[in-house]
Amino acid sequence: MTDVFADLVGQDEAVATLRRAAASAAALLRAAAPAVARAGAPAAGGADPDGDDDLDALADEFDEPGPAGPEGVDPGAGMTHAWIFTGPPGSGRSVAARAFAAALQCVHGTGCGHCPGCHTTLAGTHADVRLVVPEGLSIGVSEMRALVLRAASTPSGGRWQVVIIEDADRLTEAAGNALLKAVEEPPPRTVFLLCAPSTHPDDISVTIRSRCRLVPLRQPPAGAVAEVLVRRDGIAPDVAEWAAAAAQGHVGRARRLARDPEARQRRDAVLAVPRRLTGVGAAFDAASALIEAAEAEAAAAVAEIDETEKAALQTALGAGGTGRGAAGAMRGAAGQLKDLERRQKSRATRAQRDALDRALVDLAGFYRDALTMALRAPVAPVHRDTAALAGAGAQKWDAEGALRRLEAVLECRAAIEANVKPRIAVEAMMLALWRG
Numbered sequence: 411m412t413d414v415f416a417d418l419v420g421q422d423e424a425v426a427t428l429r430r431a432a433a434s435a436a437a438l439l440r441a442a443a444p445a446v447a448r449a450g451a452p453a454a455g456g457a458d459p460d461g462d463d464d465l466d467a468l469a470d471e472f473d474e475p476g477p478a479g480p481e482g483v484d485p486g487a488g489m490t491h492a493w494i495f496t497g498p499p500g501s502g503r504s505v506a507a508r509a510f511a512a513a514l515q516c517v518h519g520t521g522c523g524h525c526p527g528c529h530t531t532l533a534g535t536h537a538d539v540r541l542v543v544p545e546g547l548s549i550g551v552s553e554m555r556a557l558v559l560r561a562a563s564t565p566s567g568g569r570w571q572v573v574i575i576e577d578a579d580r581l582t583e584a585a586g587n588a589l590l591k592a593v594e595e596p597p598p599r600t601v602f603l604l605c606a607p608s609t610h611p612d613d614i615s616v617t618i619r620s621r622c623r624l625v626p627l628r629q630p631p632a633g634a635v636a637e638v639l640v641r642r643d644g645i646a647p648d649v650a651e652w653a654a655a656a657a658q659g660h661v662g663r664a665r666r667l668a669r670d671p672e673a674r675q676r677r678d679a680v681l682a683v684p685r686r687l688t689g690v691g692a693a694f695d696a697a698s699a700l701i702e703a704a705e706a707e708a709a710a711a712v713a714e715i716d717e718t719e720k721a722a723l724q725t726a727l728g729a730g731g732t733g734r735g736a737a738g739a740m741r742g743a744a745g746q747l748k749d750l751e752r753r754q755k756s757r758a759t760r761a762q763r764d765a766l767d768r769a770l771v772d773l774a775g776f777y778r779d780a781l782t783m784a785l786r787a788p789v790a791p792v793h794r795d796t797a798a799l800a801g802a803g804a805q806k807w808d809a810e811g812a813l814r815r816l817e818a819v820l821e822c823r824a825a826i827e828a829n830v831k832p833r834i835a836v837e838a839m840m841l842a843l844w845r846g
């Protein structure tokens with residue numbers, strides 16, 4: 411049996427937290443139903459201006475006692491209005507946020523994976539789930555204000571308004587302030603799910619952080635990744651083990667390496683870089699090749715998701731309908747389709763950056779192998795298939811030279827993260843790798 415949390419590999423603690431929260435949220439909704447019927451008479455002690463006294467009272471009822479948090483909601487409570495998912499790339503931050511959103515919209519309140527609430531949330535078509543993917547490279551204030559406004563409306567499905575912000579670390583300061591206001595005084599049925607690499611103040615403001623419950627995800631161990639590739643994807647154990655190690659804990663990447671020969675070829679090309687760096691010209695050629703490979707990988711990665719989303723949206727909109735109301739529905743449909751296309755375009759840009767980053771992580775793995783070999787550290791290589799080459803590098807460069815090269819790769823990643831043009835950063839890295 412697979413529910414919405416099945417894709418969260420090696421994250422048992424986080425999954426337990428989210429299951430408990432989903433159950434608590436479902437209990438709040440069940441208990442709130444009679445409360446609405448009673449709402450004719452003002453509650454004893456006067457009405458809460460926030461209108462969320464039902465929720466607070468119910469939260470107290472369902473959760474163990476503890477010191478009151480910012481909103482009067484017990485910080486140990488199962489359910490709360492704002493969450494931050496943190497973890498390294500590939501650990502499944504946005505997978506976790508989407509799964510939790512699905513569990514909140516699940517008609518059974520569990521994230522069964524089969525009901526319409528689960529299905530439409532995971533397909534990205536649920537009316538009460540908004541997904542924010544940054545426009546370009548940052549999330550601006552106007553987008554955030556519009557979002558906060560829409561998030562305050564009553565959920566049309568009668569459950570929760572869920573806002574997922576995939577890269578909360580890419581919020582502009584003004585957008586962060588707009589979000590903070592909403593998180594400080596959340597509408598009773600609105601839930602914010604933020605994803606960020608860490609809770610470092612560079613990634614997320616301290617004030618927003620203080621209003622959110624943290625769900626830390628860890629880099630899944632290679633064994634757990636291999637196990638899921640074998641169990642769910644039917645991949646042969648030796649291939650799964652190799653792919654899990656080579657992907658360094660990135661589940662989606664491991665699956666792609668195991669199943670997609672083109673992904674393996676692209677990785678081979680990246681790992682051939684150290685051998686090819688024989689001069690200045692070769693270094694520039696290698697930079698071009700790396701950038702172009704990232705573009706090709708990004709195109710392949712988004713094509714499948716784009717198609718699935720579009721098909722799901724068309725099914726949900728009942729494409730080709732006629733009769734009364736069809737014209738109005740078509741206008742709405744055109745808007746939704748445009749919205750989807752905008753999201754997909756922004757995702758494509760980001761996918762290129764992500765693909766390049768993965769290539770850099772592969773390359774860093776190679777120099778890390780050379781370094782650990784030079785130091786005779788008793789750890790398994792990341793890349794078994796280039797271990798001999800890394801060993802030769804270790805002899806030639808020594809630990810110091812291997813470390814300098816590893817640092818050049820990491821500096822390139824940092825530069826791209828800081829908005830240096832990828833081609834410039836990669837060219838500088840290739841020259842540094844060549845010169846040593």
Ligand SMILES: [Zn+2]
Nearest residue numbers: 516522525528
């Ligand atoms: Zn469900």
